[in-house]
Structure formats: structure tokens, C-alpha cells
Amino acid sequence: MNAPAPRSELTRMVKARPLPGEPMVIEPSVAERAALAARFGLREITMLRAEVALEPKPNAIRATGRLTAKVMQPCAVSGEEFPVSIDEPIDLRFIEQRNLAASEEGEEIEIELEADDCDEIEFSGDMFDLGEAVAQTLGLAIDPYAEGPGADAARKAAGIVVEGEQDGPLAAMLSALKKD
Numbered sequence: 001m002n003a004p005a006p007r008s009e010l011t012r013m014v015k016a017r018p019l020p021g022e023p024m025v026i027e028p029s030v031a032e033r034a035a036l037a038a039r040f041g042l043r044e045i046t047m048l049r050a051e052v053a054l055e056p057k058p059n060a061i062r063a064t065g066r067l068t069a070k071v072m073q074p075c076a077v078s079g080e081e082f083p084v085s086i087d088e089p090i091d092l093r094f095i096e097q098r099n100l101a102a103s104e105e106g107e108e109i110e111i112e113l114e115a116d117d118c119d120e121i122e123f124s125g126d127m128f129d130l131g132e133a134v135a136q137t138l139g140l141a142i143d144p145y146a147e148g149p150g151a152d153a154a155r156k157a158a159g160i161v162v163e164g165e166q167d168g169p170l171a172a173m174l175s176a177l178k179k180d
Contacts, residue, residue: 012131075148
């Protein structure tokens with residue numbers, strides 16, 4: 001059995017054949033959630049759950065389901081922590097690693113990608129890591145520019161004009177020009 005060495009904070013190795021018949025539920029331990037929080041720059045992941053159905057396809061395994069999470073995330077403006085709920089669909093394809101012998105011999109290989117190809121995850125051997133795929137899905141679902149409830153106050157304190165709240169002589173002059 002060829003199983004790659006685990007390299008993720010959330011490892012859930014799945015045998016490619018035969019696939020489990022029931023959807024897989026992934027709920028990380030407290031330690032795994034803490035490691036994921038550190039990886040993604042979050043103070044805390046209070047809840048993470050993914051339910052994923054696996055279906056064999058020609059040359060691939062399709063994984064579909066849903067990821068839900070509750071995280072404490074820093075505001076992009078103020079830096080203050082605030083709670084965020086994540087509810088994200090999962091739709092991935094695990095494909096066996098292609099033979100790269102031709103490219104190693106110096107031949108050029110042309111590959112055409114379609115929109116769905118961006119959701120492919122290659123694996124080698126007879127197992128793949130569904131946990132790491134869930135971790136990556138979470139990472140992509142986190143909005144790096146999320147603004148917490150104190151964002152507007154932080155902007156105002158820093159002297160940054162909040163849209164719709166323009167003060168000062170230039171704002172007064174522009175307002176007078178609009179009236180004319």
C-alpha cells in the first residue's frame with residue numbers, strides 16, 4: 001500500500017478503491033483546529049465540519065458536499081477579532097498523478113485546461129488526503145479583507161473618509177458645486 005506521508009494539520013487519508021459508500025464527515029479535534037487557525041492566521045476556529053460524498057468517475061474521484069465553520073478572524077481595517085460563519089460548497093476531483101515520463105525526456109506536452117480543471121487535486125498511490133482538501137477549501141473561503149463591526153470607527157479615527165461621510169473644505173466646495 002502506497003500512502004503518502006501526512007503533511008497537513010488535518011489529514012484524513014481515504015482509500016481510492018473501494019470508496020466508502022456513505023458520505024464522510026470530517027470534524028477536526030481541538031488540536032487540529034488550533035493548527036489550522038495558526039496556518040490561516042486566525043485566532044481560533046471554534047467549529048469546523050465537512051460532509052463529503054465520494055463518487056467514482058472515469059480517471060477521477062468526485063468529492064461533493066458542504067463545509068461549515070465558525071472562526072475568529074481579524075478585521076482587515078482595525079485588526080480586532082470578530083466572529084465569522086463560513087458555509088461553503090465542496091466540489092473537487094481527485095485524479096491519479098499523470099505519467100510525467102514524456103516531459104522528463106524533453107518533449108513538450110500541451111495541456112488544455114477547462115474551468116473545472118482548477119478543482120482537481122492529484123494524488124499518487126492508492127490513497128488521497130481528503131482532510132487536506134477540506135483544509136484548503138476552508139483557507140480559500142476565508143475572506144482576507146473581511147471587515148469587523150469596528151471598521152468604520154477605526155477608519156474615522158485614522159482620518160480615512162468613510163464613503164458618504166465627507167467632511168472638510170473640499171467636501172463643502174464640491175457640495176456647493178453640486179447644488180448649482
